[in-house]
Amino acid sequence: MIRRNIDVEVAEGSGRPIAMLVQVASKYKSSINICQGNKTVNAKSIMGMMTLGLASGQQLEITADGEDEDVAMTSIEDYLSGK
Numbered sequence: 001m002i003r004r005n006i007d008v009e010v011a012e013g014s015g016r017p018i019a020m021l022v023q024v025a026s027k028y029k030s031s032i033n034i035c036q037g038n039k040t041v042n043a044k045s046i047m048g049m050m051t052l053g054l055a056s057g058q059q060l061e062i063t064a065d066g067e068d069e070d071v072a073m074t075s076i077e078d079y080l081s082g083k
Contacts, residue, residue, distance in 0.1 A: 043062070
């Protein structure tokens with residue numbers, strides 16, 4: 001299992017950042033969860049992600065657990081940091 005804190009830097013005018021994040025997470029077999037404060041949601045769930053919101057300046061704790069956790073975490077981190 002990999003756990004990282006990531007500062008969100010969503011590009012302005014990026015459209016639907018939550019939907020895009022769900023698409024990125026859904027590419028991987030690993031379980032991916034996002035925690036903000038005391039709330040944890042499945043990153044592959046659009047409804048769950050909508051309860052968290054996503055805005056530049058937030059800090060989120062991301063966990064990835066599974067066979068492709070390394071590449072999944074890198075991909076999520078790249079998306080959230082605006083790379």
